[in-house]
Amino acid sequence: MAKKEYSFYPGCSSQKAASASNYQTSVNSMCDVLDVQLNEIPDxxxxxxxxxxxxxxxxxxxxxxxRNMALSEQAHPDQDIVATCAACWLATKETQERLHNDGGLMEETNKALAEGGLTVKADQNIRHMVEVLIEDFGYDALGKHVTRPLEGIKIAGYVGCxxxxxFGIDGESFENPKYLDKLVETLGADPVNNYDRKxxxxxxxxxxxxxxxxxxxxKDIIEAAYDGGADMIVTPCPVCQLNVEAYQGQINKKYNTKFDIPVVYYSTLMSVAYGKSYKESGLDGQMIKAKQLDAIAKK
Amino acid sequence: MSDMNTAMVEKYRNSFLSEVEANVEEGEWVKMCMQCGVCSGSCPFGPYWDHPPQELFMMIRAGKREAVLSSESMWMCTSCYNCIARCPRGLPITHIMHGLAHYAKRLGLAPKNQQTMKFASIFWDNLTKKGRVNELQLGLKLYFMNGFVEGIKTALCMKEMGMSMLMTKRMSPMEYFGGHSIKDTKGLHAILKKAREIEEAKAKQF
Known part of the structure; x- marks a missing residue:
């Protein structure tokens, strides 16, 4: 398959030594296997x-x-904009919608942008990385690259907000989207069915x-994952990942619980299943170690 | 009370709804609410709102200006978009809540010690300064937003989490000395200044 190229909007949390830098590491590894080239939007x-x-x-x-869309139009006019962060994707998509549908906003925005020497049309597609995976590849194609199936691991697909x-992902419902579960299955692991805090x-x-x-x-999100027998939680969102992983210690103190469940990105799972190393998969970024994935990655 | 607030009271004497429609982001949708309450039932922070969204909408129509704008309620929005996804009338409720909160703050009517208001303001200042969020400076400023003593308490409470983030290289002490930035901060600041000017000029028209 030919190399696929996208105009990439990484977002603040993905930068070096930022809270989701491990997300970026695993996205890079995943894209390397899938022959995807991410062209960062300049500045x-x-x-x-x-x-x-x-x-x-x-x-x-x-x-x-x-401003981001304007810079993308200049640098990569023929490519879709792709974001990995939920908030980045949402804010950009929302802006596009408003610019085209709210009378006067396009003109006003361009007046403001002109002060920085820019102009925007806002007509590039704005997509989440998950959409790229599902729509431009599909589960079968994604599964073909699996060299180390994640056998025996039960994973709760936490989609979040x-x-x-x-907007959501095309073809999925707001109340019970299935794509993370399907992806988990594609990688050889077991999804938690009926994860009610999904x-x-x-x-x-x-x-x-x-x-x-x-x-x-x-606490409810984690408890429901344990109730479903999950070994770990997977999410597509940097805020979900951080909140659900980082506060387990504080929650344990407050509620007298014993939470110790790893929270990983879909791209972490994919990198490991695709044969990438512990470091390349961003596993060194886990505050709560994903030991089952570590073991596979170190094989 | 701010000058802007006095001017707005004068201008919209009898209709708070018109004031909201003209000045609050997506405010023109307020009158479409049919009071079903699905938004309130769908909100993850639902139990903590003094006045859930559909109540705020009715209060706006009833002219309860002071009670609405000085409320903590809209500051409870977590931006989960559940209300938007479920509203049978298709109201952009999340955005209206953001708009009401922003307008209340601009008028100087938001509760003085509102925690989310403080955080959200610090966040905006942080990200616009260099065009990108500086997570370390954001975190430190947050710890101390309620004074020094509270700050030390928060910092101690967050100590373990901070250490884990440092250990996993998801936070860097170097961010304290500058950190990530866009190149054209001058251009960005000029854009934002103009955007603010346009918005303020519009508010004066109504």
Whole structure:
């Protein structure tokens, strides 16, 4: 198959020594096997995420994403924009929708962009990496690269919020999307069926400002995974990953639980199943070690 | 009370709904709410809202300006988009909540010590400074946003998590001294300044 190229929007958390740098490591390894070339948008900026609303009004926030689209149009005009972060993808897609559908916003945004010497059409497709995997490859094609099936590992597919709503992945439902489960199966592992916190919220950015309320949500997400017999949790979102992995210690203290469940990215699973090493799969980035994956990766 | 607030009270004397429609992001949707309450039932923080979304919508129509804008409620939005996905009328509820929160803050009516407001403001300042989020400086500023003593307490509480992040190279102390940045910060700042100007000029028109 010919090399596939995309205009890549990595996002802040994927940068070197940032909270999802391990996500980026595994995405790179996965793309290497799939012969995907990610062309980074030159000088891309933060999308302002959802929580940017208090400081930025509507137009300044839209301008942030519009600048990225403008830079992408200049550098890689014939490619789809692909994001790996749920918030980056959502903010960019939302901006595109507003620019085309809300009267006057396109003109106003371009007036603002002109101050930085840019102009935007916002007509490139904006896609999540998961869409690329499912739509441009498909499960069968993804399965062909598996050299080390993840046999005997039970995995809860935690889709979370922003990869799922309001846009979601084509052909999937908001209430019970199946793509992570199908992907888990494709890689030779066992999905947790009827994982009832699959699309529940982890608190997102409010894990910082409302820690107790958010940790109560995270506790339910983890408990449901254990109830389904999961060895680990897989997610497509950097915020979900961080919140569900990093707060287990604090939750254990507060609720007297003994949570110790690894939370990995779909790209971590794929890298390991595709024969990549412990480091190449980003497994050294696990605060809670994914020992079963470590063992396979070190084989 | 801010000057802007006084001006808005003067202008929209009898209709808070018109004020929201003109000044709040996606505010023109408010009148479409049919009070079914699916949004409230779908919200992960539902139990913590003094006034759940559909109640806020009715309060807006009833002209309860002060009660709406000084409420903690809309600051409870986690941006999970459940309400948007489920609203039978298709209201962009998440965005309206963000819009109400932003407007309340601009008018100086948001509760002074609102934690999410503080965090969200720090986040915006952090990301616009260099065009990219500096996670370390964001974290440190957050710890201390409620004063020094609270900051030390939070830092101690977060100590283990911080250490794990350092150990796994998912945080770097070097970020304290500058860190990630876009190249054209000047261009970005000019864009944002213009965007703000356009928005403010629009608010004056109504």
């Amino acid at each position: 891309w900026n933060c999308c302002a995420a959802s929580i940017g609303y208090a400081g930025g009004g509507e137009l300044p926030r839209l301008a942030m994403s519009a 922003q990869t799922n709503r309001p 699309v529940s919220c982890c608190g997102g950015a409010l894990a910082f400002s409302e820690p107790e309320k958010s940790q109560a949500l995270i």
